[in-house]
Amino acid sequence: MSFSSLGLSPAILHAVAERGYATPTPVQVAAIPSILGGADVLAAAQTGSGKTAAFALPLLQFLQQASATPRKLRVLILVPTRELAQQTTEAIRMLAQASPQPLKIAALFGGVSINPQMMDLRGGADLVVATPGRLLDLVEHNALKLSEVASLVLDEADRLLDMGFSDEINRILALLPAQRQNLFFSATFPTAVLALAGRMLHQPVRIAVPALAQNQPDIEQRAIMVDAGRRTQLLRHLLKENKWGRVLVFVATKYSAEHIAEKLQRAGIKAAAFHGEFSQGARDEVLADFKASKLQVLVATDVAARGIDIAQLPVVLNYDLPRSAVDYTHRIGRTGRAGKSGIAISFVSADTEAHFHLIEKRHHLKCEREQIAGFEPVDVATAPAAPADAANGGIKGKRKSKKDKLREAAARGKNE
Missing domain, CATH: 3.40.50.300 (P-loop containing nucleotide triphosphate hydrolases)
Structure with a gap:
């Protein structure tokens, strides 16, 4: 044709x-x-x-x-x-x-x-x-x-x-x-x-369009088990070991984006945050620096999951899992574009294992759970998985308040 x-x-x-x-x-x-x-x-x-x-x-x-x-x-x-x-x-x-x-x-x-x-x-x-x-x-x-x-x-x-x-x-x-x-x-x-x-x-x-192999982007999908409090340390380890030129890291909140980017900067890694509260000028500048490889790591909320085309982006990493299976599709779609191959890594902890399993189920996917030497998880799940929310692909159940989430994020930050 x-x-x-x-x-x-x-x-x-x-x-x-x-x-x-x-x-x-x-x-x-x-x-x-x-x-x-x-x-x-x-x-x-x-x-x-x-x-x-x-x-x-x-x-x-x-x-x-x-x-x-x-x-x-x-x-x-x-x-x-x-x-x-x-x-x-x-x-x-x-x-x-x-x-x-x-x-x-x-x-x-x-x-x-x-x-x-x-x-x-x-x-x-x-x-x-x-x-x-x-x-x-x-x-x-x-x-x-x-x-x-x-x-x-x-x-x-x-x-x-x-x-x-x-x-x-x-x-x-x-x-x-x-x-x-x-x-x-x-x-x-x-x-x-x-x-x-x-x-x-x-x-x-x-x-x-059927999701046939010849139509699918060439993306290697991986799941790494790690305790929530050690994710930033593991991220630094992976950056050093793999020598990735650029990595797009997805997080759940603007607080996490800024917090993790700051920790990476203090470790000598060229990183920046990216979220919806940036002015358009600031967003354009950060994206231009990332595309030009002036930044190694862009830590972003889901505002970067769509509409951003970064040529030859080798790695996307889900530091926080996306809330829905739909967003997982768009996040990992930032790599493996225009005929290039890419890697999509998801950090999975004891309290997010059930949610990642749901994402796998929705995408007819099965990722072997990996463990990285020195970062083996010690936490275990303490509650059964809640039922799936058919409306948005998330997990139903008691939702934590915004204040509770911020307190937990701050507490994790002290340990990362």
Whole structure:
């Protein structure tokens, strides 16, 4: 199968060749003709499968064929994070360079001043990639209107709802034309997303790329048993023994991100924290340093689990296990991208063994439990596993208060 067989125009095929795309991925083969035909699409494919090009290429062709004078917002792409907004916009702009007529593509996201984005929207825009909150802010400032949108894309739809954007999405939907094309793209589709899709999509083309070996990223998944209080020591040991150039370490809270990064810095390791309370400028700077290998370790919350594409990232490490099996997919998907291999390591302690077992069950996965000499765990589980929470993939039961969690984190920090 070639891109030329999918119904793409010569200009789009030229853009594809310029980007070095040799053959379409399975999700692109399935989605591009359907989108060109105007159908609604519900597409599920794993991270790194080429979802962005799958919707960007046909939508760019649509824009090239539509009248560009005066500019009207015809394509709206909603994403959950600033980083994904920037990454998606950059990818689409690269693909649009070969367009016979220039297209105006805007990225709208919070964390930065709204004024430059308002200025950028003067004269209109053909395509907008936006986070929901900032989009509504700009609508309220009369910087753009949604009444001419012909195609709506929800990218990482599960994360949009998981991050609490359901109210914003409903407000946006109320501003859009009733007649439009709706495209849902994500690696996973929990119940809430399927319910939203059921309300929005009209006779959609359903695409589910099978998780065949040839489609799966080359990621070695490992589970290392360690007592919770010795995780930072073990992390330092692994960094020294394996001499990894860059490691993305996932933690549960911003407190943990800053605390662990500080401990690594004191040990002479070039590390930095990364979480959602950073300003956009600070986030951009930290990511640029990590991508340039000026930092060896980036200690991040789940804000880094989606929309961050770091070329040739060799290792992802779950210092804290993700709360849900869905987030596990996106975390480890930061490595093993673009045909490269990678390693995903999860620290598992006595009190998180049941939760990791649940993650394994949801992914039909079995990781042998490893022990590292000198870091063998001594703690044992003292309570049976609680029942699984079918809604979010977590563990039901008595939940600790935020204060209790902070006290425990502080106590662990003294021992690490």
